[in-house]
Amino acid sequence: MRVLLTGATGFIGRHLLAALRARGHECVCALRDPQRLGEVGVATVAADFTRDHDAADWLPRLAGVDAVINAVGIIREHGAQTFDAIHHRAPVALFAACVQAGVGRVIQVSALGADKHATSRYHLSKKQADDFIAAQPLSHAIVQPSIVYGADGASAALFTRLATLPLLWLPGGGRQQLQPVHVDDVVQAVLRLLETDLVPALDGRLAVVGPQAMSLKEFLLTLARCLQAHKPLTLPLPMWLARLCARLAAKVPGSLLDSETLAMLERGNVADPGPVTRLLGHSPRPVTQFIAPAEREPVRTRALLSWLLPLLRISLALVWIVTGIVSLGLYPLQDSYDLLQRTGIPASLQPLMLFGAAALDLAIGIGILVLKRRRWLWLLQLALILFYTVVISIRLPEFWLHPYGPLLKNLPMLAAILLLMEMEND
Secondary structure, eight states: OEEEEEOTTSHHHHHHHHHHHHTTOEEEEEESSGGGTOOTTOEEEEOOTTTOOSHHHHGGGGTTOOEEEEOOOOSSOBTTBOHIIIIIIHHHHHHHHHHHHTOSEEEEEOOTTOSTTOOSHHHHHHHHHHHHHHTSSSOEEEEEEOSEEOTTSHHHHHHHHHHHOSEEEEEGGGOOEEOOEEHHHHHHHHHHHHHSSOOOHHHHEEEEOOSOOEEHHHHHHHHHHHTTOOOOEEEEEOHHHHHHHHHHHTTSTTOSOSHHHHHHHHHOOOOOSHHHHHHHTSOOOOGGGSSOHHHHHHHHHHHHHHHHHHHHHHHHHHHHHHHHHIIIIISOHHHHHHHHHHTTOOGGGHHHHHHHHHHHHHHHHHHHHHOSOOHHHHHHHHHHHHHHHHHHHHHOGGGGGOTTOTTTTHHHHHHHHHHHHHHHHO
8 A cells, every 4th residue: 555654764664664665565755854765766755744734734745645654753852843843733734634635544653651641741742643633533543652672773772771881870779660662563563553454442542562561670681681791780869869860961962861751761651461462463572582692792782882982982081181181280390391301302392392282182182072073183192192102212211111101001092092083983
């Protein structure tokens, strides 16, 4: 059938598009920027959920369409991309157009928790669209997944990163209840609803959850075992402190944590797995099978590097910053001048060399922290360290025999810089 799919560049949308094409369906992807899709042989149509809030905007896009799947969603608001616009107003306009165009089947990918107990703006905006479509004379299904895991998903990257940390401070001790579901089961549920006459009970709503509810702590420890990572030490983080951290994290671009996501976590995210089990004809995949053996090593490596590389980068930045601060006067100036004298620097140039080098060290350290493109900065560091090493080796060779190894420590510094340069280049 000809299917209009929204959100095709998102996490669930990408998997839906691949599955629909594999099943022989003709897909039309509604995207704000059709060029982003990059899929050969897939029809696209321009659509903007931030402004297409009238049924008339959608009617021309539904010509010849047999079914619609709405998989658009955001976890954080940004500019015009608000929960009300993306989750409520645009979907309502789309569903109203589907009624007018006589679309045969409409599937709304919502979220578990978008119900009468919803309090977050995320869940409330989803619920508004769900309630609207439930009241329309349409053959429809409202899919409400729990936390969805998939190797290419942002939440999976976050959870596997946490699972490989040596220490975890979990809000409230990690007692919050989850029921994670694999993205493949979500996609299969959508396909079953699309291709059959099955309609979920409860006003067309279907909770898509894993077979077992578990705490956040249990989920992360299970992932750690699956990755064969060291079991992290878990400590409880008081909820008042967790809420403060969430407010601070909300100011970080791209962060998945803010006050709303923490509140949704506190509420819990569980449901009866019976309906989705009957729909699929088998039990959804358990967490212990989320990561296939063949995927274990690459997933574990990516998870480790996702926090080890930033830690290494920050450490290097601190080396340069602290060195610069110490050189500005914390270390006795006369002792610094004596060292410069021994390397052959004339007395008249010693202040310029000392304070100029200190300023350069500070600039390099700050640049490591704030610049997005750092390849030239890594090359500069390599050149400086090699230059310092050669000069000191010639003028102050005794530093090679110093018990604290000031020159020997340049070797791991060089290796760390090369590692960061190559990994960032990849």
